[in-house]
Amino acid sequence: MKNALNIGLKYAKLIAMTTSLAVSTMGSAFASNDSYKFNLALESGDRDSASGKSMQMWADLISEKSDGRMKVNIFYQGELGGQQELFDQLVKGNIDMMLTWPQTSYDERLGVNYIPYLTLGWDDALKAYGEGGWLKAIFGPLYKDIGLKYFGPYPEGFGGVATKGKYATSYAQAVEQGLKVRSAPVFPLPQTIQAMGFQAVPIDWNEVYTSIQTGVVDGDSSNVIYWDYEYFRDQLDYYVHTKHNFSSYAMLMNDATWEKLDAFDQAIIENSAAEVINKQFIDAKMEDDKWIKKAKEDGMKYIEPSVDDMRIWVKKVREEVWPIAEESLGKDIMDKIRANASVPQ
Structure with a gap:
């Protein structure tokens, strides 16, 4: 557990600069008066799963930081379709936001997320996927090319x-x-x-x-x-x-929807995503250890x-x-x- 906490704290330091920048952007921009209702889908996980709770946290933070102007409706696994169908709808803009394993149907280069034995331990995964990591620098432009905004990874652990x-x-x-x-x-x-x-x-x-x-x-x-x-x-x-494989979902948004927002509202969504990702890097190793123990006990x-x-x-x-x-x-x-x-x- 101590090792898991140390990993999480390392990641927290890595994203601290980005989070501060987002907060600064929010403070310096003119507040928006526009109201929005976004649809967020999970390809897997019900409302009681770790990912379900994390997406609720993202939705709550967005609502809180926007004083209720921006609301997020969450759809859990199977409610709107399968993995590929949901990803298609995200690219088309029929779904606004999604937590998903990257689908390679639009750009096979997104398969970089699934390259086997890429990282062999938690510290290496942190360096690769975390804020400023060499893998994150690859992902952003690839998602942009297919019309999606990439906020960052949602790590679970090694498969x-x-x-x-x-x-x-x-x-x-x-x-x-x-x-x-x-x-x-x-x-x-x-x-x-x-x-x-x-x-x-x-x-x-x-x-x-x-x-x-x-x-x-x-x-x-x-x-x-x-x-x-x-x-x-x-x-x-x-x-x-x-x-x-290092099991890592992606937190995404349709880029056309993203670009319609002003800088103030973009900062709210991105800063809220950073908080969710930060928490997940702290929690992921401990969560994985917990379920290993639980599975063995049962x-x-x-x-x-x-x-x-x-x-x-x-x-x-x-x-x-x-x-x-x-x-x-x-x-x-x-x-x-x-x-x-x-x-x-």
Whole structure:
């Protein structure tokens, strides 16, 4: 818990300058009299989930800082459609704001968020995704190109592979067991799972439970343990913490909607987003540790692969997936990744 708090405090220092700047902008601008009602959607998570509570916090801060002029209606998972459908509506402007894993259908370069084994620990993830981090500098312009305003990352932690009846802690074991696991249908997550020795089955989030229940797949992949425990614990027996991806949502807004706002109201929304992101970086590690403990107490087997097995996975996945990713992301982005990615211990 102490380590988690230290990580959060490091991030808090990183964004302090940005938050102060936003406050300064608000104070120096002329107050707006315009009223707005925004629709905010979550691709996953109900109102009681950590992400649901965070989005309520964002909505409350916006309302509070605008003296009630700006209100945000929140729609939780499944209420307005699936992941891709919601992202499409955000780009079109039918949804104003969204918390989502980046969809690569408009620009494959957004797959940078899913490059496997990019960071290998919390400190490295903080440096990459945090305010002033090299990854955040890549994301902003990419989202702008498809008509979205990027406020920053909403981190959850490192993903794993959760399965039913059998499990694998290495490439060889995954191949031997013939494990089929669900992957989010976003490049290069299915390719990553395949390179790790599993059989990747791309499935939308709303269909995961039924797919596990009926045997279409043996489990789920790339999520922090919270999602597999909270939503599928009656189906899943094992959680192997492969840490092949850093699970990080994006807080976004339709850029045309954003540009219609004056500087004062933009500052309110952006400063409120910064507060949510700041809190989440403090909470994320502790939240992940809490759910690992809870899952273990309730009978789910939590397993960490050996250092040697992790080295093999990191080496194999980087050798197989990174060259494929370069075809979509381009040499410039991949050169930045190779220069900044974590070095295996």
